Amino acid sequence: GRAIVSILAIPRNVTAADSAAARERAVSLRAEIAGGAKFEDVAMRESADTVSGADGGFLGRGGRDRFIADFERAAYALRPGELSEPLLTQFGYHVIKVDERMGDTLALRHILVRVEQSDSNAAATDRRADELSTLTGSATNTAQFDTAAARLGLTPMRAVVLEGQPLTIANSYVPSVSAWAFKGVTVGESSELFDSPQGYYIARLDSLTRGGPQKLEDVRDEIRVRVLREKKVQSLIPSARELAARASATSLEAAAAERQLEVTRTGMFNRMSFVPGIGQGNQAIGTAFALASGAVGAPVATEDAVFVMRIDRRVNADREKWEAQKEAQRNLLTRSRREERVRAYLEDLRDSADIEDYRRELDAAARRQAA
Secondary structure (H helix, E strand, O other): OEEEEEEEEEEOOOOHHHHHHHHHHHHHHHHHHHOOOOHHHHHHHHOOOHHHHOOOOEEEEEOOOOOOHHHHHHHHOOOOOOEOOOEEEOOEEEEEEEEEEEOOEEEEEEEEEOOOOOHHHHHHHHHHHHHHHHHHOOOOOHHHHHHHHHHHOOOOEEEEEEOOOOEEEOOEEEOOHHHHHOOOOOOOOEOOOEEEOOEEEEEEEEEEEOOOOOOHHHHHHHHHHHHHHHHHHHHHHHHHHHHHHHHHHOOHHHHHHHOOOOOOOOOOOOOOOEEOOOEEOOHHHHHHOOOOOOOEOOOEEOOOOEEOOEOOOOOOOOHHHHHHHHHHHHHHHHHHHHHHHHHHHHHHHHHHOOOOOOHHHHHHHHHHHHO
C-alpha cells in the first residue's frame, strides 16, 4: 500500500533555560553518586535511557566505534571507577562511568537526562496542540485541515507513506501516521492528534493506493489520469530542452526571462528532504545530487512536472560525521519500527474489541488542566 499524507507539526521546542535545567539535574545526580549513592541505583531511578537504565545504566562491553564521537571521547578519557562531568550530546546530558578497561575494550554505564521543555513552555505547546486538535482533529472535511494550518501559521509537509513502514520526515520519526493511514480512513480525512517526545502531529490522507493485486475496474480512472499526466509531461520536454540549451549558453535567469518564466530557488536540502515545489524522493531530487555545482542540467521529468535545474551550492557528505552519528540513526530507526508495530498491534486489538475510546477527550482535558 502507498499513501500520500499532509502533516501539521507542533514541535516541542526547548530553550537555553531548559538546557541549563537539564544540566543542573545531571550535576545533582553526579553529586549524589560522588557522595556515596550506587551508580546503578541512581540510573535505574533517574535515567531517561530506560533500556540501559533498567540494567543500572550498563551499555555493554566492547571496543571503539560503538557510540557517537563526543560520548566515546569522554568515555575513553575516564579511568575505571571515575565519573564524567555532565556531557551534552544530541540525546541530552550524560553522566558516564567506566567499570573496567582492557586496552580499547570498555565496560561502561551512563545516566541520561533529556533536555525537555519547562512546565510553562510545555503548557504553551500543549495549548497550541489542543487548539489544533479542536480545529481539525478527526475531521472529514478536507478544508478544515488547511484552515487550521492558516490560523495557526503552520506549513503542511507532504510525505509518502508505505504500508508497514514507519514514516520519517527530515530524519525525524512521525508516530502513528503509517498505521492510521491504512486502517480504513477515507481520502480527505484528518487523523486524531498524535504525540511523541519531539512534538504533536496531525495528518490528512490525500491519496491512498491499497496493496495487492488491483482489479482493472477499480483503477481504470487512476490509470487514465496517470497516462494523461504522463503525456502532458512528455509534451513539455522539447520546450524544456530548448530552455536548458539557452540557459547553458547564457544563464538560467536570462533563459527564463525570455519565456516569461520565474526562477525559483530552494533552500539547502538532502536526499531525504521534502522540497517545496519539487517533492520528495523523485527523479529531480536524485538528479540534483548528480550535477556539478554551477551546472545547468538536462530536463528532468517527474510525475507531474519537468524541471531544468542549476546547482547553486553543494556540500558533499562527510563520512566521518555520518559514522559519528550512525548509531543514533540505528537506534532511532529501531525504536520507530518497534513503536509502529506496537501501535499496529494495539489498533488490531481495538478493531476486534468492544470498547469506547475516550483518549482524545482525556488528553485534551489533561492539557487544559496543565495549562
